[in-house]
Amino acid sequence: DEVKQVENSVHETKIDRKPAVFVDVIRNEEIQAARLKLPILAEEQQIMEIINDNSVIILAGETGSGKTTQVPQFLYEAGYALKKQIAVTEPRRVAAISMSKRVAEEMNLSTKEISYLIRFEGNATDETKIKFMTDGVLLKELQSDFLLRKYSVVILDEAHERSVYTDILIGLLSRIVPLREKRGDPMKLIIMSATLRLEDFTSNKRLFKITPPVIKVDARQFPVTIHFNKRTSEDYLKEAFNKAVKINTTLPEGGILIFVTGQREVKSLVRKLRKAFPLKHKSKILEKEKEVKDREAKGEDDVADSDVEEGMRHALRNKKKKKLKVIPRINLDDYSLPGDTETASDVEDDLDSDREDSDVEVSMVTNAQPLWTLPLYSLLPSHKQQKVFQPPPAGCRMCIVSTNVAETSLTIPNVKYVVDTGKTKVKLYDKVTGVTSYVVHWTSKASSDQRAGRAGRTGPGHCYRLYSSAVFNDTFREFSPPEIQQKPVDDLYLQMKCMNIDKVVNFPFPTAPDLLQLKTAESRLETLGALTAGTVTALGKAISKFPVLPRYGKMLALSHQQDLLPYTVCMVAALSVQEVLLEVPILNTGPEELKAVRQKWAATRRQWAGLCNSLLLGDNMVLLRAVGAAEYANSQGKLEKFCDENGLRMKAIIEIRKLRMQLTNEIKKNLPEAEVTVDPKMPPPNDLQAKLLRQILLSGMGDQIAKKIAPEEVKEGEDRVKFKYAYHANNMEEPVFLHQGSVLRKTLPEYVVYQEIYETNKMYMRGVTAIEPEWLATYVPSLCNLGEPLDEPPPRFDEPSGKLFCTVTGTFGSQGWSLPSIEV
C-alpha cells in the first residue's frame, strides 16, 4: 500500500506540473462534463509532454476517443495559437465543417476564431486560431508559402484513410518540419489516425529520419455482439430496411446506425423508414416549421435529384438559344482556365447511378415506436448534418442512415445497433482513359470492424452484418489499399508537378507508386506538352483540372476552349465502355437473317457517319450519333427497342450515360464556371465542330498515328488484298488494321489517329478518326523534325495577324514519314 501511495503522489505531482503557458478557456458545465468522459482527456498531460519534446508525433486512437475535437484544444491551451495558427486537415469536407463548429462550441469561442476552410467555402479570418480544412486546401496553401509559416502546428487527421492528398502532405511535411527547425521557427506535425497500419508511417526510412513516437489512446469500448446473416442477399437495401423494422419493433431502446453506400441510397432508405414509422403529428409539424425557418435563414433550397436533372436540361435549353461560340481554329496559346484544383476526397457522386428503388410499396408499421430517421452524407447541408448530434424528440428512437462518413470521421452518440450492409462505393479508374467510375463493392475487414465498433460507444451493443461470415472471411480484404496506388500515375505525376513538387520520382511517399511507371509518365507528359524541361506548362495546368488521364485531359481542355466539352466527354466516356456497337445480334438467327441484320446496321452506321468532315471523324462520329440517337429513343421510352434494332448494347449505353454524368460532375467540381451540362440527347456536331474535334483528338493522341500502307509498299509475294485496310502505326512494326465495322473503310484516309489497339486474330485500331498531315506540325510538334525553312517560295506576310509565314519541310515520328510542306 505504501508503494501505491508513493506511486500515486508521483502521478499527482506530474499532473500538477503546469505548462509554461496556459491560455484559459471557459467552457460551460455540460460540455466540460462530456469532455471529462473522453479517455483522451486523462492523457492530456502526457500527450502534451510528448508533443513539446518532439517535432513529429503520431497519435493513434479508436474513433470517438476525442482526437479531433480535443487535441486542437490541448494545443490552444498550451499556447500554440498565441502567435501562429493551428491547422487541422480532414480528407472529408463534412468533417472539416462539423468539427470546427463543435470545437468552437466546446471552447465558447466564435467561428471567427475556430474556423474552417474548404474549397469555395469557409469562415477563416486573420483572427483564426484553429483552422479546420480539407487536405486539398492545405496543399493549395503550400503553393504560396512552402514553409507554411502561418502555422505553429499542422495536424493531419484521419491519416488512416490514406487519401492521396494526405499522403502527399505527409511526404512534404516530413521535409518542411526540419526546414522550419533550421530557420529557428519550429513547427509541429501531428499525424492522427485510427489504429490501422501505422507501420506505413513509422517504418518508412525515407519519410522521417527519426522514427516518430506513437501515442496510443484507448477508447472506452463496450462489447459489441456481431450477428452475421446466414445468407447473403443481393438486395442489401431491402435487407437493411427489414432489419431496421425488426429492431424498432422487437428490440429494447437504443439508436440505430445503418451503413449504405451513397447519397441516393441514404435518401431512399430514409424515405421508406419515415413512411413505415411516421412521427406523431405534433413533432412532425414542429420539425417542418423548423426546417422552413432554417432554410429561410440560410437562403437555400433543398432540391431533389430529379429537379437537378430537370434544371440541367432547362439550362441547356437556354444555352442552346445562345449562339454557339465557334473559333475555327484551336488556340494553342491560350489555356488560361479559371478555378483551382482542390477537391476533397469525398467518394460520393451525387448524380449516382440509375439504381431503382427496390421496393416501392412500404406501408406504415402500426404499434411501433416512432422512428426519428435522419440522413447523413458528405454533401448534406451542414445544418442538417448537425442534427445527428442532437437527441431525438421524446418518445422517439433515433435512426441514422449514413454513408461511410459515420465510420471514422463523425461519432454519433447513443448508437446501440449497427446495421452493416458491408458495401462501400469505391473509385475505379479506367486503364485506358483514366475516367473514374464508382462501383459498389464489399468493404474491407478493417472498415467493417470500425462500423461494428460504432455500436459500443455508450454501452454494450449489437452489429448486424447483412452478409454471411463466409463472405466476410473469404471475400473481404484486410484493408483498402491506399488511393495513391490505385490512381493512374500519369495523372498523379502531373498533379504533383502542378503543386511545384520538383522531383516526383524521389518524393518520400508513405507508400510509393511504381517508379518505372512514374518515369514513363514524365516522358509522356513531355510529349503532350504538359511539361517542358520538367516544368509544368500553362497547358499542363489546364490539363490537370480534368479527372482523366492527361491525354484525355488535353482533349477536354481544348474542347472547353471551343465549347465542345459535351462531345469530348461523350467520346471519352464511350471509350471507357467496351462493345458499344455490336457486330452480331445477341439473339441467334439464321444465316440469311443475320446477313440482312448486319447490312441494315452497317447502313445505319454509314448514315450516322455523315459526309465531309463528319465522315472523317469516323468511328467517333458514329459513336456520338449512336449515343445521341439512343438517348433520344430513351426519352421516348424506347431505348430497348432502339438498341435491338440498331445493334447497340443497351447496357453500354446506360453505362456511358452514367460515366458522362460523373465526368461532367467532376469537371464541374474543378471548373465551377464551366457551362458543362449533360443533355443525354446530344445533337450531332456540325461540320465545323467535327473538324475541330478531329484536331482535338489529334492533339491528345498525337503519338497514336497510323499511315496507310500504299499498294506499292506491299512486299513481293504478299497478298495485296489482305493489305487493303492495313496501316503502319508510328511506333509499331506489325501492320494494324481498320476493323470491319469502321466507316473509314469506305474512304481509307492516308493518316488516322486511333484511341487504342486491340488484338484478336490481327491488330485492330479502335476509335479511328482521319487527320490531315499538315496538322501534325501544329498539334504534335514534339514528334516532328522540321527542316530549315525553304528559301523558295519567299516568305509571306499575313497582314491581319502580323504573322510571318514561310514554308518548311520535315518528317514525323521515328519512322521519318515525310510531312507535306507546311507554313510556320
Ligand code: ADP
Ligand atoms: P475521434 O476524432 O477520436 O474519433 P472525436 O473528437 O471526433 O473523436 O469525438 C469525440 C466525442 O465528441 C464523441 O463522443 C462525439 O460524439 C462527440 N462529438 C463530436 N462532434 C459533436 C457534435 N457536433 N455534437 C455533439 N457531440 C459531438
Ligand code: MG
Ligand atoms: Mg476524428
